[in-house]
Structure formats: structure tokens, C-alpha cells
Amino acid sequence: xxxxxxxxxxxxxxxxxxxxxxxxxxxxxxxxxxxxxxxxxxxxxxxxxxxxxxxxxxxxxxxxxxxxxxxxxxxxxxxxxxxxxxxxxxxxxxxxxxxxxxxxxxxxxxxxxxxxxxxxxxxxx
Numbered sequence: 001x002x003x004x005x006x007x008x009x010x011x012x013x014x015x016x017x018x019x020x021x022x023x024x025x026x027x028x029x030x031x032x033x034x035x036x037x038x039x040x041x042x043x044x045x046x047x048x049x050x051x052x053x054x055x056x057x058x059x060x061x062x063x064x065x066x067x068x069x070x071x072x073x074x075x076x077x078x079x080x081x082x083x084x085x086x087x088x089x090x091x092x093x094x095x096x097x098x099x100x101x102x103x104x105x106x107x108x109x110x111x112x113x114x115x116x117x118x119x120x121x122x123x124x125x
Contacts, residue, residue, distance in 0.1 A: 024067035025058070027054075027055030029066075046081060049074065049081065052073070070094075071090045071091070072094040072108070074090045079112065084116050095109075
């Protein structure tokens with residue numbers, strides 16, 4: 001009986017040592033952010049988008065979430081590429097997934113809408 005008790009206790013200890021599953025998958029996000037700030041202009045925005053989109057597909061296939069700021073950064077890159085609709089979608093996704101970013105995302109969305117309004121009014125004859 002004593003051996004059984006020790007065996008169960010040992011098994012429980014081993015189970016307790018299992019590594020927890022991470023909350024997010026970071027992919028290449030941290031390296032891209034570092035490269036963007038360390039050497040501005042070295043990596044083209046479209047190349048960054050391609051890497052981030054690939055990371056996103058891998059995360060979805062593994063049923064993992066992207067980290068805070070990931071969608072906002074992708075939205076910024078889409079804005080830089082002149083794709084405001086995709087930028088708006090990514091900023092809205094960031095706001096939905098991380099409600100604590102709501103105020104900041106709302107401000108960015110408002111600025112994006114103003115920029116689009118100004119661009120539209122300048123293009124009219």
C-alpha cells in the first residue's frame with residue numbers, strides 16, 4: 001500500500017512539472033520589430049507583411065493566438081502600403097482581441113478615417 005501511495009505521489013509530481021502552453025505564438029514578430037527600429041528602412045513593409053501573414057497562418061493551424069500589438073503593427077504596415085481597408089480591419093481586430101487597447105485603437109481608427117477623408121476630398125475635381 002505504501003508503494004502505491006509513493007507511486008501516485010510521484011506521478012502527480014511529474015504531471016505538475018509539465019510546461020504550461022504559452023498564451024501566444026510570437027513567430028517572427030519580435031525580430032521584425034527589433035529590425036524595424038534598429039535599422040529603419042532596411043526591410044520593406046511588403047516583406048514584413050509577407051512574414052507576418054505566414055506566421056499568422058501557422059498560428060491559426062496550431063490554434064494559437066497572436067500577441068498583443070501584432071494586429072496593430074500589421075495594420076500600420078498596411079497603412080504604409082496604401083491599403084487603408086486592410087489597416088482598418090487589423091486595427092479593429094486588435095481592439096476586439098485586446099479590449100485594453102480600445103482607446104488607442106479608436107484613436108488610430110479615427111486618424112485613419114480622417115486621412116482617408118482628406119485623401120478622398122483631394123482627389124475630387
